[in-house]
Amino acid sequence: QLQLVESGGGLVQPGGSLRLSCEGSGFSWDNYMIDWFRQTPGKEREGVSCRSRSDSRTDYPDSVKGRFTISRDNAKKTVYLQMSTLKPEDTGIYYCAARKYYSPTCTPREFVHWGQGTQVTVSS
Numbered sequence: 001q002l003q004l005v006e007s008g009g010g011l012v013q014p015g016g017s018l019r020l021s022c023e024g025s026g027f028s029w030d031n032y033m034i035d036w037f038r039q040t041p042g043k044e045r046e047g048v049s050c051r052s053r054s055d056s057r058t059d060y061p062d063s064v065k066g067r068f069t070i071s072r073d074n075a076k077k078t079v080y081l082q083m084s085t086l087k088p089e090d091t092g093i094y095y096c097a098a099r100k101y102y103s104p105t106c107t108p109r110e111f112v113h114w115g116q117g118t119q120v121t122v123s124s
Contacts, residue, residue, distance in 0.1 A: 001026045002024075002025075002026045002027040002098070002113050003024065003025045003026050003115075004022055004023070004024050004034070004096050004097070004098060004113060004114065004115035005022070005023050005024075005025075005115055005116070006020060006021065006022050006094065006095065006096055006115045006116065006117060006118040007020070007021050007023075007118060008020040008021050008118060009094060009118030009119045009120045009121075010119075010120070010121070011121045011123065012086055012120070012121070012122055013122070013123070013124050014086060014087060014088060014122055014123075014124055015085060015086065016086050016122070017082070017083060017084040017085075017086065018083050018086065018120060019080055019081070019082050019083070020036070020080065020081040020083070020094055020096075020118060020120075021078055021079075021080055022034060022036070022078060022079045022080070022081075022096030022115060023076070023077060023078045024077045024078070024079075024098070025077065027098075027113075029074060029077045030074070031100060032098040032099065032100055032113075033051060033052070033053055033098065033099050033100070033102060034051075034072065034079040034096055034097070034098050035047060035048075035049045035050055035051055035070070035096070035097060035099075035106060035111070036048045036049045036068075036070060036079075036081045036094060036095070036096055036097075037094070037095045037096075037097060037108060037111075038090075038092045038093065038094045038095070038120075039092050039093045039095070039117070040089070040090075040091060040092035041091070041092065045095075045108050046061065046063075047061065047106045047107070047108070048060065048061060048063075048064050048068055048081070048094075049068065049070040049081065049106075050104065050105075050106035051070055051072075052102055053102050055072060058070060059104065059106070063089075064083075064090075067083065067084050067085045067086075068081060068082065068083050068084075069081070069082045070082075079096060081094065081096075083120075086120075086122045087122060088122050088123060089122075090120060090122050091120060091121050091122050091123070092119075092120060093117040093118070093119055093120075094117060094118050094119075094120050095114055095115055095116075095117045095118075096114075096115045097111035097113060097114045097115070098111060098112065098113040098114075099111045099112060100112070
């Protein structure tokens with residue numbers, strides 16, 4: 001059974017950093033691309049990374065560009081989201097999700113498997 005399990009969320013002050021982890025199991029890791037999304041209060045689910053299969057290209061929305069970085073450790077079957085210079089508007093539930101087929105749009109409906117989410121709260 002395919003599983004994605006996020007961890008690493010928590011409470012952080014504005015300007016701080018967090019690293020989220022997404023560990024996969026129960027599927028052929030190399031066949032899937034993993035990206036991160038977030039659900040912030042009052043907004044639709046937003047993608048915060050969009051990575052190609054070969055990892056040669058990663059797109060970020062302007063809201064996180066320069067502050068968030070996705071990385072992947074295939075030996076550990078884990079994808080990370082390094083978040084720095086965090087702002088209160090980054091508060092929300094962060095999800096990792098898996099898809100088999102690449103497109104540069106990275107809309108939520110392209111992703112067939114989702115983790116349960118991890119809460120990130122940025123507040124003083």
